[in-house]
Amino acid sequence: QKEVEQDPGPLSVPEGAIVSLNCTYSNSAFQYFMWYRQYSRKGPELLMYTYSSGNKEDGRFTAQVDKSSKYISLFIRDSQPSDSATYLCAMRPYTGGGNKLTFGTGTQLKVEL
Amino acid sequence: DAGVIQSPRHEVTEMGQEVTLRCKPISGHDYLFWYRQTMMRGLELLIYFNNNVPIDDSGMPEDRFSAKMPNASFSTLKIQPSEPRDSAVYFCASSPTGLAGGYEQYFGPGTRLTVT
Numbered sequence: 065q066k067e068v069e070q071d072p073g074p075l076s077v078p079e080g081a082i083v084s085l086n087c088t089y090s091n092s093a094f095q096y097f098m099w100y101r102q103y104s105r106k107g108p109e110l111l112m113y114t115y116s117s118g119n120k121e122d123g124r125f126t127a128q129v130d131k132s133s134k135y136i137s138l139f140i141r142d143s144q145p146s147d148s149a150t151y152l153c154a155m156r157p158y159t160g161g162g163n164k165l166t167f168g169t170g171t172q173l174k175v176e177l
Numbered sequence: 178d179a180g181v182i183q184s185p186r187h188e189v190t191e192m193g194q195e196v197t198l199r200c201k202p203i204s205g206h207d208y209l210f211w212y213r214q215t216m217m218r219g220l221e222l223l224i225y226f227n228n229n230v231p232i233d234d235s236g237m238p239e240d241r242f243s244a245k246m247p248n249a250s251f252s253t254l255k256i257q258p259s260e261p262r263d264s265a266v267y268f269c270a271s272s273p274t275g276l277a278g279g280y281e282q283y284f285g286p287g288t289r290l291t292v293t
Contacts, residue, residue, distance in 0.1 A: 098281075107181075107268055107284030108220070152220065163208045163272045164233065165282060169219030 067091050070153055070168030079177055083140040087153035087168045090134065094166070095158040097129050099138045102150045102170065111151070112138070143175045181285035183269050189291045195257040198288045200269030201250055208272040210282060211244055211254050215265045226252065259292045266290070 070087045077083055085099075095116055100108035112127045114120045114136075120127045126139040136155075140147055152170040156163070182201040190196055202209050210225040224234040229246045237244070241260070246252040256263055266289050270282040 105287075105289075107270070107286055109284070110281045113281070163227075163274070163282065164210075164222065164225060167220045167222075 065090065066169075067166050068153060068155065068168045071171055072169055074172040074174060076174045076176060077143055079143060079145060079175055081143050081175070083143050083147070083173060083175075085138040085140075085151050085153075085171050085173070087136050087155075088134055089136070089155060089166075091155075091157075091166070092131075092134070093157040094155040096156045097127070097136050098154040098165070099125075099127060100152040100154055100167075102152060104149075108152055145175050145177060148174045181269055181271055181283055183267075183285035183288050185288060186286060187289045187291075189293065190259055191293055192260055193258045194292075195255065196259045196263075196290060196292075198254040198256075198267050198269075198290070200252045200254070200285060202252070202269070202271030203273075203283055204250065206271035206273045206283070207249075208274070208282075209246060209252050210270040210272070211252070212268040212270065212284075213265045214268060214287070220268070223254070256290075259290075261292045264290055264292050 068089045098113040099111045101111045102108040114127050114129050117129045117131045124141045128137045150170040150172045153168040154165040156165050184199045207228050211223040214220045223236045224244045226246045244254045266287045268284050268287045270284045272282045
């Protein structure tokens with residue numbers, strides 16, 4: 065079993081929909097949780113990060129962490145065609161392991177007009 | 178800064194040939210990572226360096242793969258001999274040491290490798 069599980073999709077939604085992307089993990093040492101966005105034929109770019117549990121909002125994006133359930137989510141409100149990309153969750157412990165991140169396999173999202 | 182630079186962007190080679198991928202990290206970043214991405218396996222960490230020293234190479238699939246970082250501004254990933262199953266996109270990423278060890282990795286554009 066992988067340390068981080070993520071549904072690969074693809075997920076197709078109409079423009080303006082609310083999108084929910086999720087990851088589960090098994091390592092209770094993970095403390096930093098990140099979402100990367102990867103456009104086609106590009107490298108991943110950091111979208112948001114949270115430390116420990118709770119919510120974080122940035123514009124149309126909200127990241128949630130539930131450490132008790134080992135479950136993290138990314139919500140996208142008022143989705144736009146420009147949000148079409150692959151979204152990868154990533155996580156790491158507070159200390160140890162250098163700057164090594166453990167990634168999910170990514171969820172492919174398509175927002176259609 | 179220009180970001181992480183990788184070359185070549187595309188590489189097509191025949192099975193058995195040697196392949197060398199190159200990476201220039203962002204200046205001042207002391208961590209460098211090599212990843213491989215495929216549809217089936219997602220993004221896999223192959224090896225990472227801290228201050229030019231290899232720290233964890235447990236993701237290197239086999240002895241055909243080797244990586245070096247001779248100085249802070251250059252790293253190579255070599256595959257010798259290459260096989261069709263090595264076909265993938267190879268990413269280099271760099272990261273600074275942050276307050277808690279950092280969390281953001283900056284990725285290059287990737288090298289798309291096709292081995293026929």
